[in-house]
Amino acid sequence: GAVVSQHPSWVICKSGTSVKIECRSLDFQATTMFWYRQFPKQSLMLMATSNEGSKATYEQGVEKDKFLINHASLTLSTLTVTSAHPEDSSFYICSARDLEGYSTDTQYFGPGTRLTVL
Amino acid sequence: RKEVEQDPGPFNVPEGATVAFNCTYSNSASQSFFWYRQDCRKEPKLLMSVYSSGNEDGRFTAQLNRASQYISLLIRDSKLSDSATYLCVVNFYNQGGKLIFGQGTELSVKP
Numbered sequence: 411g412a413v414v415s416q417h418p419s420w421v422i423c424k425s426g427t428s429v430k431i432e433c434r435s436l437d438f439q440a441t442t443m444f445w446y447r448q449f450p451k452q453s454l455m456l457m458a459t460s461n462e463g464s465k466a467t468y469e470q471g472v473e474k475d476k477f478l479i480n481h482a483s484l485t486l487s488t489l490t491v492t493s494a495h496p497e498d499s500s501f502y503i504c505s506a507r508d509l510e511g512y513s514t515d516t517q518y519f520g521p522g523t524r525l526t527v528l
Numbered sequence: 529r530k531e532v533e534q535d536p537g538p539f540n541v542p543e544g545a546t547v548a549f550n551c552t553y554s555n556s557a558s559q560s561f562f563w564y565r566q567d568c569r570k571e572p573k574l575l576m577s578v579y580s581s582g583n584e585d586g587r588f589t590a591q592l593n594r595a596s597q598y599i600s601l602l603i604r605d606s607k608l609s610d611s612a613t614y615l616c617v618v619n620f621y622n623q624g625g626k627l628i629f630g631q632g633t634e635l636s637v638k639p
Contacts, residue, residue: 519571
């Protein structure tokens, strides 16, 4: 149990296009999902916290108009990288916190999406 | 100062060696601590949680020193398959339960 999927697993796009990444909790409900970004040889950096039915909370330095987050249901959050540029090329990983595990810290990670912007 | 700091390594050790990783955190309000393992180009996977009394899982032992704000991971009898990056992770309860990741320590176990 506790499986999180991401789609697509990798994407290559031209500069200026928008890319949508989906994060799904397959066998549990998640009120909270987290979006991370990881550049080569660096650790995961939290970009934003996505809450079902409300606006996402963005970390300092992350542009909310560039990285659009929608958490429309308890099993799906999407991250849209708008007008992507080469510097947005990175490994994007989501995690989901089990609804029943709210009082605990358990987060389940998706397999990540590797974005390359040409 | 970074919220979670680790020695980036890399640690190059022979099979069978014992290796220890250290981690310090800055927020004394932190409540939960973890070690994750990340293989190249993969997502991080939970290795073990770290409890105040310390805990052991097979060849892996984690220790927590709240007074010094220090966490450690000991790997005994290293295997080739232990080669990965080990991430020290702290849950900051006073920041909405966010997980803060250290930069990771790279381990390479050689035959």
